[in-house]
Amino acid sequence: MGGSLYYEDPDTGEVLLDQTTTASEVGASAYGAGAQANGAFSTASGAAATADGLQSSASGYSSTASGDYTTAAGSFSEATGYGGSALGYGAIAGGDYATAVGVVATASGVSSVAVGEFSEATGDESVVVGGSTFFGLIPAQASGTGGTAVGAGAWATGEYGTAIGWNSWADGEGSTALGESATATAANSVALGAGSQAERDNTVSVGDTGAERQITNVAAGTEGTDAVNVDQLETATQYNRYFAASGGADSDNGAYVEGEYATASGESATAVGEGASAYGSG
Incomplete structure (x- = not known):
């Protein structure tokens, strides 16, 4: 048709x-x-x-x-x-x-x-x-x-x-x-x-360089690969309130170690030798 x-x-x-x-x-x-x-x-x-x-x-x-x-x-x-x-x-x-x-x-x-x-x-x-x-x-x-x-x-x-x-x-x-x-x-x-x-x-x-965003309402992490929120961070820092360290105002000398298993703690502290330990400034 x-x-x-x-x-x-x-x-x-x-x-x-x-x-x-x-x-x-x-x-x-x-x-x-x-x-x-x-x-x-x-x-x-x-x-x-x-x-x-x-x-x-x-x-x-x-x-x-x-x-x-x-x-x-x-x-x-x-x-x-x-x-x-x-x-x-x-x-x-x-x-x-x-x-x-x-x-x-x-x-x-x-x-x-x-x-x-x-x-x-x-x-x-x-x-x-x-x-x-x-x-x-x-x-x-x-x-x-x-x-x-x-x-x-x-x-x-x-x-x-x-x-x-x-x-x-x-x-x-x-x-x-x-x-x-x-x-x-x-x-x-x-x-x-x-x-x-x-x-x-x-x-x-969740953003771009110069246009960052916050992530809010994050639950506390419970596993090793979970995110951590601010509340958890603040709680963690409270357990370290009995330890603090600072260097001299006019010094930038750090601690120094030489040798296996050596430990040095403090400004300009020096531990030389295997298993040596030095604690305190200088």
């Missing part, structure tokens, strides 16, 4: 489009001028829509569903990977089982998901939810395998990285950036809070 669609370049005369409405396979349906349903049980709806894959569906002007079990909805949308779905003007689902939703959203990785205008999910099993910033110049993107980017302009470029927040960036493998413009560039690093920078492997950063 439809008819033919013919278009040529007005300047060069080159034929750009010459299609006749066609349903060429069993169970296929074509609706619209130049629509073509070439896959078994496929559906093409809209001028120049093309459904080539088995049980594929193309809806919208020049939409294309070429992979088996694919869905393309929206003008110029394309679903080429097996079982992929492209929804929105110019949306592209190129990877198998990929999903692209939004204007010019692109999901090219296997099992990838891109939601938002100009969003890009190019890594396998990656997820992007967010649009672009700076008038489309910086799209949200997840290019690393298993990467997750949430927020306008968020980037997850490291393998299995997670970036959440406006213009956040997780570039290190297994890194996490949480907050507006937070950046985690080192492996297994974590940047918490707006503007935080995590640049060393296996570290957690």
Whole structure:
């Protein structure tokens, strides 16, 4: 149902489009001028829509569903990977089982998901939810395998990285950036809070040089690798109140030892010889 669609370049005369409405396979349906349903049980709806894959569906002007079990909805949308779905003007689902939703959203990785205008999910099993910033110049993107980017302009470029927040960036493998413009560039690093920078492997950063933050409401540590709070530090210093040391006001001479197991305590104290001990100034 439809008819033919013919278009040529007005300047060069080159034929750009010459299609006749066609349903060429069993169970296929074509609706619209130049629509073509070439896959078994496929559906093409809209001028120049093309459904080539088995049980594929193309809806919208020049939409294309070429992979088996694919869905393309929206003008110029394309679903080429097996079982992929492209929804929105110019949306592209190129990877198998990929999903692209939004204007010019692109999901090219296997099992990838891109939601938002100009969003890009190019890594396998990656997820992007967010649009672009700076008038489309910086799209949200997840290019690393298993990467997750949430927020306008968020980037997850490291393998299995997670970036959440406006213009956040997780570039290190297994890194996490949480907050507006937070950046985690080192492996297994974590940047918490707006503007935080995590640049060393296996570290957690809550700020940046010149923009440090306090960590509050920290419980007392109980294990060797736990953090210690100020209350614990104050308690520890109380146990040392019966010992104090100071040097002379005009002297910078320190204690000196020479020999194994020697001990010297006090300004200018000197212990020379194995097991020697010297206590007191001079």
